[in-house]
Amino acid sequence: MSNFDSAALARQAVAARKLAYAPYSRFLVGAALMAEDGSVYLGGNIENAAYSVCNCAERTALFKAVSEGARRFAAIAVAGGAEGTPEDALPFCTPCGVCRQALYEFGGDELPVVLAYGDGQHKMMKLSELLPLGFGPKDLA
Ligand code: THU
Numbered sequence: 001m002s003n004f005d006s007a008a009l010a011r012q013a014v015a016a017r018k019l020a021y022a023p024y025s026r027f028l029v030g031a032a033l034m035a036e037d038g039s040v041y042l043g044g045n046i047e048n049a050a051y052s053v054c055n056c057a058e059r060t061a062l063f064k065a066v067s068e069g070a071r072r073f074a075a076i077a078v079a080g081g082a083e084g085t086p087e088d089a090l091p092f093c094t095p096c097g098v099c100r101q102a103l104y105e106f107g108g109d110e111l112p113v114v115l116a117y118g119d120g121q122h123k124m125m126k127l128s129e130l131l132p133l134g135f136g137p138k139d140l141a
Pocket of ligand 1 (some may be wrong): 022025028029047054055056057078093094095096099
């Protein structure tokens, strides 16, 4: 795993929950994606009256980063919970299956995924633990 401050990235994910537009689920998710050069891209979930159009925080951050030229990433941190949940009571929020696949394209098996919860606590996993046997660019080579 690359060298980065996982606690700091987790805090940025918690702060990124403020960016969420989630008037339907009222479940606010924040993501902080660190590119290899240390730049951090933040994202919140973006919902839509046509529910199927909702975009998760992780993909908001990923698409911001990729659309600005970033291709390789050091880590992503995620924090989520119902609106009004105090930061010291946030549960684990794990990336959905679609986000795991989207991240796999650029992060591969080794991408560290920092799951923020509670008051400044976090758990770190590799993407391969969340998405075993992922299908990615290598499979089309
Ligand atoms: N959501 C995320 O943004 N990321 C996750 O990891 C899980 C779910 C969003 C999607 C939707 O806007 C809301 O949380 C409830 O599912």
